[in-house]
Amino acid sequence: MAFIDTIYARAKADKKTIVLPESMDKRTFAAAEKILKEGIANLIIIGTPEEIAENSKGYDITGATIVDPFNDPNKQKYIDKFVELRAKKGVTPEMAKEQMEKDYMYYACLMCKCGDADGAVSGACHSTGNTIRPALQLLKTKPGISSVSGFFLMEVPNCELGENGLFVFADCAVNPDLDSEKLAEVAALSADSFKSFVGAEPKVAMLSFSSYGSAKHERVTMVADAVKIANEKYPDIAVDGELQLDAALVPEVAALKAPNSKVAGKANTLVFPSLEAGNIGYKLVQRLAKAGAYGPVLQGLSMPVNDLSRGCFAEDIVGVVAMTAVQAQDAAK
Numbered sequence: 573m574a575f576i577d578t579i580y581a582r583a584k585a586d587k588k589t590i591v592l593p594e595s596m597d598k599r600t601f602a603a604a605e606k607i608l609k610e611g612i613a614n615l616i617i618i619g620t621p622e623e624i625a626e627n628s629k630g631y632d633i634t635g636a637t638i639v640d641p642f643n644d645p646n647k648q649k650y651i652d653k654f655v656e657l658r659a660k661k662g663v664t665p666e667m668a669k670e671q672m673e674k675d676y677m678y679y680a681c682l683m684c685k686c687g688d689a690d691g692a693v694s695g696a697c698h699s700t701g702n703t704i705r706p707a708l709q710l711l712k713t714k715p716g717i718s719s720v721s722g723f724f725l726m727e728v729p730n731c732e733l734g735e736n737g738l739f740v741f742a743d744c745a746v747n748p749d750l751d752s753e754k755l756a757e758v759a760a761l762s763a764d765s766f767k768s769f770v771g772a773e774p775k776v777a778m779l780s781f782s783s784y785g786s787a788k789h790e791r792v793t794m795v796a797d798a799v800k801i802a803n804e805k806y807p808d809i810a811v812d813g814e815l816q817l818d819a820a821l822v823p824e825v826a827a828l829k830a831p832n833s834k835v836a837g838k839a840n841t842l843v844f845p846s847l848e849a850g851n852i853g854y855k856l857v858q859r860l861a862k863a864g865a866y867g868p869v870l871q872g873l874s875m876p877v878n879d880l881s882r883g884c885f886a887e888d889i890v891g892v893v894a895m896t897a898v899q900a901q902d903a904a905k
């Protein structure tokens with residue numbers, strides 16, 4: 573079964589409520605029709621009657637709950653919650669109302685925070701920064717987590733490496749400023765994500781341009797330090813490095829460059845040393861190996877909120893909604 577079909581099956585088995593704030597985009601409604609028809613999730617769509625009527629033409633969204641952000645009986649509850657969460661940052665009720673009406677992603681995050689939705693998906697017509705900032709401000713990280721990061725579940729066709737071609741790549745989406753502590757945390761979160769989505773034991777390679785000290789540079793030391801921190805803090809997770817990509821993936825190269833490693837030559841979870849490397853790396857594999865790239869999926873948030881590529885198709889929205897629903901199932905456990 574293809575990776576995404578396993579996710580659809582899991583989402584359907586315990587339906588969660590996902591909120592879609594991008595009623596200004598027709599792809600939202602094309603995706604909503606499929607999600608509702610196939611029973612992947614319950615949906616809330618935020619939009620005015622005009623936005624909904626204009627953009628849902630031709631799509632059957634019977635069963636979706638529509639919330640008009642200008643005329644919602646629950647609105648005061650969300651304004652109060654916004655102020656409660658952000659009063660220290662100077663947010664007043666007037667500012668909260670204005671922000672929620674201007675940017676529906678704030679509305680969506682407040683619905684999650686108040687327990688009226690289990691997760692949110694946006695980004696078909698908003699940048700990554702604008703999509704995730706409301707979640708970072710209002711939902712915050714899980715207890716004990718300092719930074720949210722973003723992974724891609726990569727499905728490489730005809731590939732025997734990783735878990736039969738399945739990999740988690742991180743951080744590909746969020747943190748422009750990584751250090752050893754944050755990298756170690758990305759390793760632990762990515763291991764959890766791999767286990768949850770693939771159902772196999774994660775083997776985490778911390779990537780660099782050096783293997784086991786073959787090069788000396790402060791950027792190599794940063795990764796090697798992250799490995800030490802990860803091994804101390806998360807002894808149950810198989811994390812190793814620093815490793816070059818070939819040593820991480822290919823058994824013959826691992827035998828030469830990192831013999832006796834519990835990860836080298838069999839890594840399925842790749843932690844990149846910078847956002848540049850992660851972002852470029854996943855796009856290389858997606859474009860050159862024609863791999864499926866599901867994400868960016870955020871990890872470390874207190875509730876699941878996920879981003880879409882602005883070039884996404886309706887089918888991609890369906891996939892990200894299903895992954896968000898699975899994260900919501902995990903969060904409820």
Ligand code: ACO
Nearest residue numbers: 700701705708709713718719720721745746747748851868
């Ligand atoms: N984890 C947890 N909280 C965070 C994180 C994080 N990684 N980053 C910022 N925050 C919190 C801050 O602490 C702050 O909280 P506060 O308001 O309660 O004090 C809040 O989020 C806003 O922080 P700022 O630093 O003001 O946030 P800013 O808006 O400048 O940046 C953002 C945050 C959006 C994540 C930024 O780092 C960013 O743009 N990252 C790159 C995103 C990107 O463009 N990725 C590549 C494209 S994605 C793709 O190709 C798939």
